[in-house]
Amino acid sequence: MKKIKFIGIMILIYLILGIIATGYLTGDGVFKETMQIVTNKETSIANSPIYLMKKGFDLEAFKSEYTIETIHINSTLDGHMIPADYITANGDKNSDTIVLVHGLWGNRLTVYPMAKMFLEKGYNVIAYDQRSSGDNTALYTTFGYWESHDLGDYVAYLNTLVDEDKSIGIWGTSFGGATVGIYLGSKSANDSVNFAILDCPVSNMRYLISREMEKMNMDLPVNFMMAMGNLVTKAKLGFSYDDTDVNEYIRKTNVPVLIINTKADQITPYFMGEDIYHSISHTNKKIFTVDDSEHANIFYEYNDLYEHNVMTFIKDFE
Template identity: 30%
Template structure:
């Protein structure tokens, strides 16, 4: 009996350890520490990428779009142009819509009106957890539908995403609906399981095979999805509309090989730009002229020469 009791206590302790670790690791993911909003604003202002005076007289509208999951998404629609060209900008994890302003300026200069927004649990949007594109892709769908309902289903619509925002965009286009006319994917991960495995080995020195199965189990229990559901490369072949893939060659957080793999898997119209300089999500900041040239070339080849728009 004593031996049996020891076995029972051991099993109970082991299960308690697994449960505690499963909750811990999924908490780290679901409630990832975000950058402070003031820190983001100061960073973008001090770098010159955001100047409040540039937008004082620009026609803009603050909008609240309901998420299908019961919270609200904060959107800013900037419309200085009499046109049917619109862009939606999808920011990366831990950031907010202020980080999207540098991309907004880029497309405003090219005659687009632009919508920037906060992902769930970021900035001024609601939502309790971050899901790295799984639930975010349905929020993006809600924003696209709101914009088309407001401006007409025939608008020329593009979506630009950075990092998690790019993965969200690719999941939206490949797994939910190919609802835009074109997409620009800047430093997306191709598969979240692979990304987590890479970071575990690189930064924490923990064997992924010990962590990922437990993480998947607890994500299914707590959030009703698994890491395998966050895999843009599993869906990118479904995207019919043109995609411009961008990545910095020096990115050691999400490796450029992930974008190259996405590019290879994508069928139909596509283009690839690998920036020479910059760490993760710094391709525009460190290669501005080349970045803009890549976008201009992509738009001219696949968009402006194919589909007329109202000026």
């Protein structure tokens, strides 16, 4: 009888250990798929000219027309180096300035077309590499959570260079929109930023991850994979999926915000921009929506309308 009881206990222990092992391995797999999405090789600066050429952008003409200084500052969060291009018309940095935040699979050069739009209107531009992108060798991509600190570092850097009467704006697209949205809830943003533009922004990391899990058609339930991934992320990086909810941060902002989105977006669905817009508690906000453009492609497909809405917004709230 004692032997049967002992065997039963051992089986139970093995079952528990098996469940724990399965849970950890599942969570670690989800973690790697979600927190290490891109690499420096995949987002290499060297690949950017091909991307820009496909967009009809003349990189060499841009380089000859503007002064581009590559700079580096250290992250105040973890010390890694954040590379950026500081772009001016004549080298004078004491001017109204826009910080551009690229999306996933991009780098600081992929936002040069947007930089040109702002430069033509008299603004300087800082375009920097987000984590694991371009020349930024920080390991993890955290859906804007840690990235928002890097954006804050560049805003703080700008504050040391421009006079108080100069405007500081921030623009982010897709994944970069999440970076901007989370940063907007900070004291730094509320004290220093004059306006913000979010183009097809990510609002909810949990939704995007669950949708990717569903596409994988694995034998494990999506809810189980999400729960395990969340636990491993919390254990390894110290934050949970819910900590990246842009809507919760942007409620705290007093910065004027323009949301740009499209009803045809299959990557960051239309409702994400709507949710962010409605989460902003003040009235200094606008939303510009098109019906049929693909994700983060409104600038290229509706260029004149895009520029009109952006510049009108800035004029109204700068």
